[in-house]
Amino acid sequence: METFDHIIIGGGIVGLSIAYHLARNSPDSILVLERNELASAASSKAAGLILQATTKPSKTPLVKLTRETIALLEQELGEPVGFHDVGSLRIAASDARVKELETIEHDASRHGIAFEHLSQQDLHDKAPWLDASTANRITFFPTDGYVDPYLLSTAYGRAARKGGVQIRTRTEVNDLIIESGRVTGVNSTSGNIFGGSVIDAAGAWASIISAHAGFPLPMAPTRSHYWITAPEIAYGGEFPVVLLPECQAYMRPEVGAMVVGVQEQHSATFDARRLPDDINTFSPTQGEEHWDVIADAMEAISVFFPAISQARFANYVSGLSTYTPDGGILLGPVPGPVPGAANFFAAAGCCGSGIALSAGIGSAISSIVRGDKPQFDITSFAPNRFGPVDPFSDEFQTRCAAARASKSHAALAK
Ligand SMILES: Cc1cc2nc3c(=O)[nH]c(=O)nc-3n(C[C@H](O)[C@H](O)[C@H](O)COP(=O)(O)OP(=O)(O)OC[C@H]3O[C@@H](n4cnc5c(N)ncnc54)[C@H](O)[C@@H]3O)c2cc1C
Incomplete structure (x- = not known):
């Protein structure tokens, strides 16, 4: 009989x-x-965006721990x-977005995350293709950035193996x-x-695993996607x-080109039970509909990035994130048939930020499974906070899609 102290289901970054x-x-x-x-x-x-202070202060x-752990790894x-x-550069024009940015800066200050306000000239030096003439606040967070998500995931894996972890793929x-x-x-x-x-760290399939425990x-599972331009000298540098x-x-750089991501108003959601076992055989985007999404967003984006209207888009990437109705993750003991029998845990529902959250989630789970207090307050992430729901129902999926649509705004801030 094989026995381990801890079994982790899912070999993604989480x-x-x-x-x-x-x-x-x-x-x-x-x-x-x-x-x-x-x-x-x-x-x-x-x-692979790593943005430490956002509209979700929790x-x-x-x-921040992920950012620090990258250096450690x-x-x-x-x-x-x-x-x-x-x-990272955050650019706000309207009163509502300026207020939101002030709140984000306040959160950054509380956590010792550096930021500075930029003048139009400073902005021009960093990204000359941007037109921020309508902006009322431009803030630069110098310790943010982006990461190759595959390299970071496999770096955790290699470091874990060095620490004695057994990893079995195709199982x-x-x-x-x-x-x-x-x-x-x-x-x-x-x-x-x-x-x-x-x-249970089974990503889009995590609800199916936990359903076995009732x-x-x-x-x-909710569609996330972005577009990649063809290489272009005007905006293709770092x-x-x-x-x-x-x-x-x-936007972020992509080897001489640019990644452009847009949060659509009506994200597609999926019933986890109908997903294939290998997501690479599945497209969450059917037909040409994704070109409509970027076309619809073009006018608003071109206020800040005029050259986008001439951009040639060379690639499109889509996949599944997992969203909860309040935009918060699911982290902690899963309620089982026997109350208090806390030896089954969830690390899921990353709401499109699982790369950025990865070290924080890893650290918190590694504490609680050993009965220690995590270094962060994770009470707002309790998996049972929505009460009894049917996550496979259309009504519940619509609530999750709404959370995705307003991800970058403070309405759901937790
Ligand atoms: C287009 C796109 C852009 C994104 N951009 C960002 C970003 O900029 N920044 C950011 O932080 N996040 C971003 N995300 C979100 C991020 O990718 C996810 O939050 C993160 O990868 C989730 O990691 P995971 O380990 O939970 O899931 P996954 O990587 O999906 O891993 C789950 C694993 O569990 C395995 N599994 C499932 N069921 C079983 C089973 N029964 N037995 C064994 N194994 C099983 C699966 O095969 C899978 O490998 C983006 C996502 C998408 C799709």
């Missing part, structure tokens, strides 16, 4: 970060089970993990083993495996990540 943090903080035996290849689902699709310390592995130390979890109302292990394609704790996690909250859009 599962691998949890494994890394557990190995770093304890002598425990740890197993990661991944049914495909490591980081082959959402974690390899991400735009997440700030978790992202580079030291431990002796090689870069693909982080681009370019900072699927079919069911949870439940004894006397407690989750005591998993039934997998390599047989029954028992664990002191079992952690509590499908309250989140919905520049900070640019956030344009007025039009819910962002």
